[in-house]
Amino acid sequence: MTLSTRDLGYWYTNNPDDYLFKNVNLTFEKGKVYSILGQSGSGKTTFLSLLAGLDAPKAGAILLEDKDISKSGLITYRKSSVSTIFQACNLLTYMSARQNVVTALEIAGKPINQADIEQLFTQVGIDSSQIDKPVLKLSGGQQQRVAIVRALATGHDIIIADEPTGNLDEETTQDIVSIFKKIAHEQHKTVIIVTHETAVAQETDVTFELKKKVFTQIS
Numbered sequence: 166m167t168l169s170t171r172d173l174g175y176w177y178t179n180n181p182d183d184y185l186f187k188n189v190n191l192t193f194e195k196g197k198v199y200s201i202l203g204q205s206g207s208g209k210t211t212f213l214s215l216l217a218g219l220d221a222p223k224a225g226a227i228l229l230e231d232k233d234i235s236k237s238g239l240i241t242y243r244k245s246s247v248s249t250i251f252q253a254c255n256l257l258t259y260m261s262a263r264q265n266v267v268t269a270l271e272i273a274g275k276p277i278n279q280a281d282i283e284q285l286f287t288q289v290g291i292d293s294s295q296i297d298k299p300v301l302k303l304s305g306g307q308q309q310r311v312a313i314v315r316a317l318a319t320g321h322d323i324i325i326a327d328e329p330t331g332n333l334d335e336e337t338t339q340d341i342v343s344i345f346k347k348i349a350h351e352q353h354k355t356v357i358i359v360t361h362e363t364a365v366a367q368e369t370d371v372t373f374e375l376k377k378k379v380f381t382q383i384s
């Protein structure tokens with residue numbers, strides 16, 4: 166699934182001159198990890214929320230395989246194609262890791278296969294003794310892994326993550342980035358991560374920097 170932006174623009178006021186970015190034309194292909202690098206306040210989260218179908222563009226469009234996602238509706242797009250991971254994880258802390266994933270699948274109306282779920286946990290390095298503990302008892306890095314499993318469980322082709330390593334130490338950051346690379350390279354997903362950390366961006370296949378309202382591919 167190729168995701169792309171066509172002359173994409175966004176601004177929060179009624180005045181288009183206040184744009185955060187405009188005329189953005191980027192392409193995201195399956196099998197690769199992309200990073201969006203930029204300073205705080207540059208508009209990264211806003212850009213991701215458009216890619217994730219959480220908000221509609223002020224100008225231009227998001228295309229999935231050349232089809233405008235707003236044509237079939239953003240809800241359809243979110244339910245069928247894209248999974249989002251937020252910096253604050255947004256896990257239900259009183260539930261176990263497993264329950265978080267099962268609940269997300271129930272909400273999405275997807276089938277629940279416990280063996281598949283357990284395999285995903287193994288894949289991200291959460292061992293079986295941790296799956297049924299309340300997520301509050303897990304470390305920040307482990308919670309981020311649970312959020313990744315939750316995003317993967319739906320089987321969607323596009324995984325979007327906002328500052329997924331923002332609160333983690335260097336080693337855990339490395340692990341999380343490796344997991345994203347594995348997901349993209351071995352499962353042929355499109356992974357797009359937003360970061361303000363150059364070191365994280367350097368690990369990804371393609372980096373687009375958002376600076377002074379303009380996106381530039383820097384690697």
Ligand SMILES: Nc1ncnc2c1ncn2[C@@H]1O[C@H](COP(=O)(O)OP(=O)(O)O)[C@@H](O)[C@H]1O
Nearest residue numbers: 177178185203204205206207208209210211212
């Ligand atoms: N809901 C909103 N209403 C008005 N301005 C907003 C809103 N959300 C973000 N902004 C502003 O838009 C700019 C970009 O924000 P954001 O996309 O969150 O940047 P980043 O994720 O790169 O830190 C910031 O100046 C921020 O204050």
Ligand SMILES: [Mg+2]
Nearest residue numbers: 209210211327
């Ligand atoms: Mg942000």
